[in-house]
Amino acid sequence: MKPLIKLASKEEDAKELQYYSKEDQVLLAVDCIIFGFDKKNLKILLVKRDIEPQKNRWSLIGGFLKKSENLDTAAIRVLQRLTGLQHVYLEQLNTYSKIDRDPGQRTISVAYFALIDVASHSFDGIQIDAAQWFNLKKSPQLVFDHNEMVEDAIRRLKRRALTKPIGFELLPEKFTMRQLQNLYESILDKKLDKRNFINKVNTLNILDKLYEKDMSSSRKGSFLYQFDAIKYQQKLDEGLIFKL
Template sequence: MALNRYSNADKILLAVDSIIFGFDKAGLKILLIKRDFEPELGKWSLMGGFLKEDENLDEAAIRILQHLTGLRTIYMEQLYTFSKVDRDPVERTLSVAYYALIDIAMHDKELINTSAQWFSLDKAPHLIFDHNQMVEKAIARLKRRALSKPIGFELLPPKFTMRQLQKLYESILDKKLDKRNFINKINSFGILVRLDEKDTNASKKGAYLYTFDKVKYDEKVLEGFNFKI
């Protein structure tokens, strides 16, 4: 009886596809790869691979990303499982989408796959299968996340200016923010530490550098906040 229940059931291929968000001076970007195998050879796609019998999904997502790009990302989170019957023309395949956050400048040297490329969100090409839908869902999730938890630790360099953090929020929320209100709000969370150093890349006067107070940052990640701005 037990064996029947299980043995009657269909076994199915499981893909894991990841939306890799990166951030640099120019804004928020996603990492795409040019497919080097059929079907859809030469088309752009998310980073993806198949789940193995002996690993869980989180492990697969990390393994695939590492293998395809060399990147060891800091933050990955499961997004949604896509299951349309004909989503993959070759064979019935479900795909569990993950999204990841990384600081582009920091990890650029790790990138080993030359067919991988960063695209800003508005200039990204059409993707294979249902990957565009996955990206949309990831953007929506990232937006919600940015409003309810601190974000940036994974996307910014270890030291960053207030304007970089503001720009990050602006690219995620796709909306200009008032700089005074932004600073006041961020400071009210107590997750930043202002250093005595300044960054003079972007201005002659120089801008204070900040780091995250990781303890308070992690507290806020757990408890959440209301970033209504």
């Protein structure tokens, strides 16, 4: 039997070269799914859209890729314009291209997801007209295919949480074991056993216990911990995979 592979003819190549310049150019958008955590709940940052189409509906923050930048840079720019934040955990998620995903315009969108520690960045009381933190479980319907993006991002976040100590991106520099556990319970959306959780985390040996207590949560107070980037890097170098 003969191979099935055929090459495009010379004519087709020529046509393709033509495309190579103008015909099928498209707008590339970047949309950011921004996750935050505020001691108890996993949150997502949304904005009220102030342009048509779908003006005044809730949306992810986004922007268009400029010819002078790559996608990562565009995502950082978009994020900073809205939040003022730099040095945030940011990861490319997926690219969305349904033909009529944006009814106003043929747009392809590359989604990024970001992790932010709400508390240490003075976001507590965000109440600007257009931007607002939503409890992940109580967030509104979004424009276009943004709901799909968020679902995909949650899946990715769960996976990351199980294989990398990514949760630490979402916590303040110093945190209690309970906060860490709350975070993981939010991400994984299930209850964990306190003792087993602590045992596992301690086995990882990537935290420093501080001689300092947080008294806000109980009368006894609870010890604060800090993520130790150096120990973590050593673990990574040893080829360790994290599973919580």
